[in-house]
Amino acid sequence: MVDLKVKIHELELKNPVTTASGTYGYGEEYIDFMDVNRLAAIFVKGITLENREGNPYPRMAETASGMLNSVGLQNKGVDYFINTIYPRIRNFDTHIIPNVNGSTIEDYVTVSSKLNKVDGIRAIELNISCPNVKAGGMAFGINPRSATEATRAVRDVFKGTLIVKLSPNVTDIALMAKIVADAGADSVSLVNTFLGMAINAETRKPILGTITGGLSGPAIKPIALRMVWDVYRAVKIPVIGMGGIMNATDAIEFILAGSSAIQIGTANYIDPAVSIKILDGIEDYMVRHGVKSVTELIGAMKV
Amino acid sequence: MKRVEDFTVVDHKWLNYSSFIIELEAPGDLPDIQAGNFAEIGIANSPKVFLRRPFSIYDVNPAANSLSFFVKVVGEGTRLLGETRKGDNLSVIYPLGNSFSKPVSGRVLVVAGGSGIAPFILYGKELHKNGTDITFLFGARSADDIVLTDQFKTLGNVLTITEDGSLGEKGLVTRHSLFSNRKLSFDLIVTCGPEPMMKAVGKISLERDIPCEASLENTMACGFGACLCCIVPTIDGNKCVCTEGPVFNIKDLKW
Numbered sequence: 001m002v003d004l005k006v007k008i009h010e011l012e013l014k015n016p017v018t019t020a021s022g023t024y025g026y027g028e029e030y031i032d033f034m035d036v037n038r039l040a041a042i043f044v045k046g047i048t049l050e051n052r053e054g055n056p057y058p059r060m061a062e063t064a065s066g067m068l069n070s071v072g073l074q075n076k077g078v079d080y081f082i083n084t085i086y087p088r089i090r091n092f093d094t095h096i097i098p099n100v101n102g103s104t105i106e107d108y109v110t111v112s113s114k115l116n117k118v119d120g121i122r123a124i125e126l127n128i129s130c131p132n133v134k135a136g137g138m139a140f141g142i143n144p145r146s147a148t149e150a151t152r153a154v155r156d157v158f159k160g161t162l163i164v165k166l167s168p169n170v171t172d173i174a175l176m177a178k179i180v181a182d183a184g185a186d187s188v189s190l191v192n193t194f195l196g197m198a199i200n201a202e203t204r205k206p207i208l209g210t211i212t213g214g215l216s217g218p219a220i221k222p223i224a225l226r227m228v229w230d231v232y233r234a235v236k237i238p239v240i241g242m243g244g245i246m247n248a249t250d251a252i253e254f255i256l257a258g259s260s261a262i263q264i265g266t267a268n269y270i271d272p273a274v275s276i277k278i279l280d281g282i283e284d285y286m287v288r289h290g291v292k293s294v295t296e297l298i299g300a301m302k303v
Numbered sequence: 304m305k306r307v308e309d310f311t312v313v314d315h316k317w318l319n320y321s322s323f324i325i326e327l328e329a330p331g332d333l334p335d336i337q338a339g340n341f342a343e344i345g346i347a348n349s350p351k352v353f354l355r356r357p358f359s360i361y362d363v364n365p366a367a368n369s370l371s372f373f374v375k376v377v378g379e380g381t382r383l384l385g386e387t388r389k390g391d392n393l394s395v396i397y398p399l400g401n402s403f404s405k406p407v408s409g410r411v412l413v414v415a416g417g418s419g420i421a422p423f424i425l426y427g428k429e430l431h432k433n434g435t436d437i438t439f440l441f442g443a444r445s446a447d448d449i450v451l452t453d454q455f456k457t458l459g460n461v462l463t464i465t466e467d468g469s470l471g472e473k474g475l476v477t478r479h480s481l482f483s484n485r486k487l488s489f490d491l492i493v494t495c496g497p498e499p500m501m502k503a504v505g506k507i508s509l510e511r512d513i514p515c516e517a518s519l520e521n522t523m524a525c526g527f528g529a530c531l532c533c534i535v536p537t538i539d540g541n542k543c544v545c546t547e548g549p550v551f552n553i554k555d556l557k558w
Binding site for chain 2: 022023024025029030032033045053054057058059060061062063064065066067069071074217218266268269270271272273
């Protein structure tokens with residue numbers, strides 16, 4: 001029997017496998033395909049203060065070993081989440097972790113303080129890295145001062161585990177991790193998508209309705225892995241790694257680079273049951289390598 | 304209930320220079336499948352074809368536990384699917400999406416352009432069983448692009464129109480003489496094909512006060528409502544084509 005339990009600050013996870021915000025809906029979309037209760041946590045679709053219709057179609061472009069998206073945080077607002085969606089999903093035997101977004105610091109604070117009052121919500125992911133909104137989002141996460149302000153302001157109103165999701169669209173992601181850790185983050189998750197674009201040469205038009213979008217999938221994996229390693233060495237708080245994880249080997253690599261837990265994103269689209277296969281694969285790896293606790297693997301790359 | 308299963312290619316027939324029918328056998332019994340439903344097929348482990356491809360379910364053979372798909376080669380994914388051979392395995396997520404209304408009587412007009420014929424064999428079979436009168440109107444660029452009419456003829460009246468006049472009438476689908484009939488006596492129009500064609504059909508249906516349903520095709524990453532990429536604007540906000548469609552009443556669309 002191997003021990004898969006990990007801790008993200010005070011949040012106890014039964015294993016390191018979680019699903020990434022925006023790729024896993026609210027978990028309900030996947031119940032036909034897999035037992036969502038086996039996941040340690042579901043980072044649910046990004047939530048804003050008000051209803052958002054998101055960006056115009058087309059919102060997706062397939063690229064080499066990956067995809068660009070420009071969904072733009074389509075969701076029905078925090079009140080709808082709390083009153084209508086959360087009661088439907090709260091009985092899943094997994095942590096439901098809302099992903100909090102805003103156009104202003106006040107938005108982030110209002111959403112977070114509403115979630116702070118919800119029984120059962122033990123952690124939130126502060127998204128200062130969405131590349132697909134005109135106001136806020138990534139703008140907060142690529143500027144040290146606003147990243148500090150947003151983290152501090154939310155820290156003041158949210159008492160549970162505060163995970164800050166970092167943007168890879170910065171020169172020094174380790175510095176950004178240090179900044180948000182100093183501002184009160186209990187954990188950092190990385191990476192969000194890389195800002196990119198795609199053009200149809202025949203029509204000479206952009207493929208995405210918003211011209212630019214966020215790149216995800218195995219195309220970004222080596223860069224994401226390097227960033228996790230950089231951040232792991234720079235901060236003492238636990239790191240949640242993601243970026244193109246397609247299988248258990250990828251997940252192990254992210255753990256060895258310093259991730260206490262991992263998020264599975266784009267891979268869910270290709271195989272909606274992939275997260276369970278990754279969980280089983282991590283367990284197999286541990287048995288094969290005589291690893292008793294998954295915590296022994298965190299940052300355990302041999303250098 | 305949606306499933307993800309590994310299917311086996313059991314038949315593969317080219318129909319013309321660019322279209323083929325591929326028949327896939329499920330590993331076990333098939334669930335209930337309705338005309339209009341689609342499937343997401345995982346095609347290749349290739350960097351260029353990273354995501355699955357959505358296809359309407361063309362036909363179902365419950366006795367053989369098989370599904371057929373009508374595929375037109377439009378890009379790398381469909382090209383690779385065209386190269387698969389009997390015995391190959393393909394991962395399929397299905398059945399996805401909603402379905403067309405099925406009147407139990409009356410007259411239904413099916414208007415399809417190009418590969419828009421894909422959902423209508425199954426639909427025709429379901430309506431034919433009900434005894435509903437069906438007229439199929441198929442439009443394409445030229446005679447070479449019109450396929451499978453013999454199959455459709457067993458289910459209803461088939462009319463054709465081509466842009467170059469090489470088969471049936473000459474012109475765009477919506478210029479077919481059928482529509483010049485003052486009394487267009489159909490109880491429902493269903494359509495699938497290029498969006499400008501469906502919009503034109505929708506416009507006719509509104510003018511003639513006939514309910515109309517269109518099966519949309521949008522770029523999607525997942526096919527089951529998680530990615531929110533395939534949205535279409537409706538009178539009730541953005542909706543996912545994959546879960547709330549692909550079939551929409553055209554009155555709900557912001558066309």
